[in-house]
Amino acid sequence: xxxxxxxxxxxxxxxxxxxxxxxxxxxxxxxxxxxxxxxxxxxxxxxxxxxxxxxxxxxxxxxxxxxxxxxxxxxxxxxxxxxxxxxxxxxxxxxxxxxxxxxxxxxxxxxxxxxxxxxxxxxxxxxxxxxxxxxxxxxxxxxxxxxxxxxxxxxxxxxxxxxxxxxxxxxxxxxxxxxxxxxxxxxxxxxxxxxxxxxxxxxxxxxxxxxxxxxxxxxxxxxxxxxxxxxxxxxxxxxxxxxxxxxxxxxxxxxxxxxxxxxxxxxxxxxxxxxxxxxxxxxxxxxxxxxx
Numbered sequence: 076x077x078x079x080x081x082x083x084x085x086x087x088x089x090x091x092x093x094x095x096x097x098x099x100x101x102x103x104x105x106x107x108x109x110x111x112x113x114x115x116x117x118x119x120x121x122x123x124x125x126x127x128x129x130x131x132x133x134x135x136x137x138x139x140x141x142x143x144x145x146x147x148x149x150x151x152x153x154x155x156x157x158x159x160x161x162x163x164x165x166x167x168x169x170x171x172x173x174x175x176x177x178x179x180x181x182x183x184x185x186x187x188x189x190x191x192x193x194x195x196x197x198x199x200x201x202x203x204x205x206x207x208x209x210x211x212x213x214x215x216x217x218x219x220x221x222x223x224x225x226x227x228x229x230x231x232x233x234x235x236x237x238x239x240x241x242x243x244x245x246x247x248x249x250x251x252x253x254x255x256x257x258x259x260x261x262x263x264x265x266x267x268x269x270x271x272x273x274x275x276x277x278x279x280x281x282x283x284x285x286x287x288x289x290x291x292x293x294x295x296x297x298x299x300x301x302x303x304x305x306x307x308x309x310x311x312x313x314x315x316x317x318x319x320x321x322x323x324x325x326x327x328x329x330x331x332x333x334x335x336x337x338x339x340x341x342x343x344x345x346x347x348x349x350x351x352x353x354x355x356x357x358x359x360x361x362x363x364x365x366x367x
Contacts, residue, residue, distance in 0.1 A: 096356075100352060100353065102349075103348070103349035103352040106346075106349045107346070107350065107353065110169070110346060113162050113165060114162065114165040114166035114169050117159075117162035117163050121156075121158070121159035122147075122156060122158065122159055123155070123156040123159040125155065125156075125159050125160045125162070125163040125164075128153045128155055129150070129154035129155075132150050133150055133151070133152055133153060133154040134150060134151070134154075134328065134331065134332040134335075135150040136332070136334065137334055148161065149334045151324070151325065151332070152328060152332070157335060157338055160321060161318075161321070161338060161339060163316055164316045164317050164320070164339060165318065165346075167311055167316060167317045168318045168346075171232055171235060171301050171311070171317070172235070172298045172301055173294065174232050174236070175232055175235030175297050175301070176239075176293050176294050177290075178233065179235075179236045179237065179293065180240075180286060180290055180293075182240045183239075183241065183243025184244070184247045186204075186240070186244040187201075187244040187246065187248040187251060188278075189201070191247070191248050191252045192251075192274070198248075201244060201248070204241070205244065208240070208241045213237075213300070214303065217234050217304060218304075221234070221309045222309075226309060226312060228311070235297050238297055239293045239296060242289060243286065246285060246286070246289055247282060250281070288358045291351075291353060291357060295347035295348075295350045295351050298343065298346065298350075299347060301317065302317070302322065303319060305317045305319030305322075305323060306320070307323070308323060318339040318342055321336070321338075322336045322340055322343075325337075325339070
């Protein structure tokens with residue numbers, strides 16, 4: 076009787092958790108949709124230009140806290156509208172994080188496929204590169220590269236693309252080796268299909284689901300890395316803006332105008348959390364499909 080009650084309680088808790096998890100996933104997808112929409116159409120949604128200055132209205136609090144009604148999230152030290160800058164900062168941060176993640180995914184996938192195909196020395200070199208990547212904190216590597224070669228948006232995006240490539244390489248290598256030993260791949264080889272055609276048309280589509288999940292899980296890490304470098308002044312440079320740059324310039328006014336740094340900080344937290352929740356949901360769904 077006690078065991079039956081415990082099992083019933085466990086099922087009830089499981090149903091409650093699944094219900095709440097579905098709500099979290101729905102809210103996360105809705106939030107990400109709204110953020111992407113706002114970032115794309117920031118030119119039309121923003122009430123002001125992100126660099127429009129009004130020194131007479133500098134450091135005004137948000138309208139909900141008694142500030143001017145025109146400035147929903149207040150103004151910064153130059154009288155620029157925080158909401159307008161936030162919308163354009165989301166555009167830059169999401170663009171940089173998305174492009175950097177794509178570069179890392181392509182680079183890591185290619186290395187993983189090469190290691191799975193050639194094995195031997197190529198596989199050992201890839202393992203050495205992965206160990207080197209893990210032994211040096213990426214932030215130190217990025218600071219050294221930006222300090223040595225100077226800062227530019229192109230170099231910055233490429234550096235972010237090198238962040239986390241080893242996760243894709245390790246994942247693709249294992250999945251490609253597993254697929255290479257399957258019967259249909261052996262049959263294609265016996266029919267004389269070129270290895271590139273086998274990998275592009277048969278192996279990669281089979282691992283695409285895992286790559287998409289890894290992509291969604293790596294984007295928050297790249298957003299945080301971009302924010303960290305921009306906060307230190309080595310990322311996105313004025314006149315452009317980003318979430319990290321907004322926090323970096325607003326940290327000097329935390330005691331007098333906290334909204335200049337807290338608002339973009341909340342945006343980073345919510346965006347990273349929403350992407351992580353959606354990524355976990357995708358992983359669970361894909362694992363359920365594979366198990367079925």
